[in-house]
Amino acid sequence: MDWRTGFILGLLVAFLFGSLARSNLFRKRSPRPNKLISPHKSAKNVMTNAVELRLSMGPSIVALGGGTGLSSLLSGLKCFTRNITAVVTVTDEGGSSGRLTQEWGVLPPGDIRNCVVALAENDNALSQILDFRFDKGDLQGHSLGNLILLAVTEMSGDFRLGVEKINNLLAIRGRVLPVTTESVCLYGRLVTGKIIKGELQISKHGSAIEEVWLEPEDAKPLKDISRAIEGADLIVLGPGSLFTSVLPNLLIGDLAKKLRESPVPKVYVSNLMTQPGETDGFDILTHVKWVERCLGQHLDYALVNTGSFSEEVLANYSEQGADALFIDKDQIRILESGGCKVIQGVFARISEESLVRHDGQSVSEVLMKICRERNEG
Numbered sequence: 156m157d158w159r160t161g162f163i164l165g166l167l168v169a170f171l172f173g174s175l176a177r178s179n180l181f182r183k184r185s186p187r188p189n190k191l192i193s194p195h196k197s198a199k200n201v202m203t204n205a206v207e208l209r210l211s212m213g214p215s216i217v218a219l220g221g222g223t224g225l226s227s228l229l230s231g232l233k234c235f236t237r238n239i240t241a242v243v244t245v246t247d248e249g250g251s252s253g254r255l256t257q258e259w260g261v262l263p264p265g266d267i268r269n270c271v272v273a274l275a276e277n278d279n280a281l282s283q284i285l286d287f288r289f290d291k292g293d294l295q296g297h298s299l300g301n302l303i304l305l306a307v308t309e310m311s312g313d314f315r316l317g318v319e320k321i322n323n324l325l326a327i328r329g330r331v332l333p334v335t336t337e338s339v340c341l342y343g344r345l346v347t348g349k350i351i352k353g354e355l356q357i358s359k360h361g362s363a364i365e366e367v368w369l370e371p372e373d374a375k376p377l378k379d380i381s382r383a384i385e386g387a388d389l390i391v392l393g394p395g396s397l398f399t400s401v402l403p404n405l406l407i408g409d410l411a412k413k414l415r416e417s418p419v420p421k422v423y424v425s426n427l428m429t430q431p432g433e434t435d436g437f438d439i440l441t442h443v444k445w446v447e448r449c450l451g452q453h454l455d456y457a458l459v460n461t462g463s464f465s466e467e468v469l470a471n472y473s474e475q476g477a478d479a480l481f482i483d484k485d486q487i488r489i490l491e492s493g494g495c496k497v498i499q500g501v502f503a504r505i506s507e508e509s510l511v512r513h514d515g516q517s518v519s520e521v522l523m524k525i526c527r528e529r530n531e532g
Contacts, residue, residue, distance in 0.1 A: 214238065214389060215386050217242065217389070218232070219393075219404045220391075221401075226273035231514070231515020231519035235519050235520075236329075237328040241274065243331060245403075246399065247266055248354045264300070264304040265301055315336050318332065318333060330379075332380055334380065339374050341399070342368050342370055343360065343365075361433035374407050384413050384417050387419050388529070389526050390417060396430055399433065405446070422522065424518055425439050425459045426442060428479055428480060429480060435476065438482075453494045454495045457498070459498070462500075464505075468509060468511065500517060
């Protein structure tokens with residue numbers, strides 16, 4: 156990145172933070188004497204305080220994943236609790252994140268940005284700003300949110316601190332944490348014995364993969380994640396790309412061990428579609444078996460979508476090499492015989508762009524029910 160790009164980036168960041176500092180968000184309002192508070196405003200404040208109190212008393216959830224799947228879940232979870240710790244994988248190599256990693260040596264910020272936006276109070280307005288993508292010049296392809304996270308990381312001298320400052324700045328409902336601050340790379344061994352390296356290669360050979368691991372193999376998770384797991388009421392794995400979003404978190408040995416030691420339920424939220432190249436020909440049972448293999452333990456629950464899709468949606472995905480994922484009686488029998496209870500429901504929605512996405516609200520309602528049943532039992 157040359158000096159002109161750096162200068163433009165500096166101006167953008169200065170403008171954003173300057174605007175926030177001048178906004179009412181950070182101003183202390185001085186009391187206005189002899190001014191009555193309107194009943195409408197007073198009632199609104201009472202309602203806001205009641206909502207915040209309810210959210211603060213919600214269960215503690217640790218959700219691990221990455222990509223759009225995890226952010227879809229978080230957008231629903233924040234309506235039930237603010238005690239959320241989102242643990243995000245850091246093996247992304249594509250797009251803006253991959254370029255920033257190569258040029259600046261920073262951990263990939265894209266998935267973290269998506270999760271921060273999902274947990275923000277006003278995620279629609281915020282996403283329009285942070286997801287803004289430049290279409291020309293040296294910044295072409297970069298999103299503003301990624302550049303801001305890069306700038307804060309450079310200012311603080313540490314990626315974890317940079318993410319923490321973004322969490323605090325945007326006052327999100329919960330915390331978003333990278334699973335590790337070490338530079339890790341995803342490796343795989345194919346059934347032919349060939350070793351492949353990197354997320355992009357893994358995502359092209361998923362059906363032929365026999366084993367996956369991270370290097371360095373002794374990478375450590377953040378201590379804050381271990382503390383969050385110790386205080387969790389529920390642990391959620393997924394949704395997200397199997398090999399490149401969900402499994403990388405479980406490939407960190409100390410984290411997988413911490414998860415196995417936790418007595419709380421572990422829930423896997425199944426994907427809605429196969430992913431071309433990565434999970435061609437996989438059924439839900441195969442997904443679950445891979446997760447359990449890397450976790451080193453049987454899951455307690457698997458959430459599986461039963462909602463149908465229109466022929467047009469299915470045809471569009473079929474053209475891209477993706478198929479809808481459903482479960483049959485044989486798969487259910489095998490999973491439940493191993494102690495994994497299958498919960499079926501309509502967990503999918505169609506976005507404005509005609510994309511199949513998880514319905515975070517519906518999934519979160521089931522997760523809250525699991526928490527209540529555990530507390531009552």
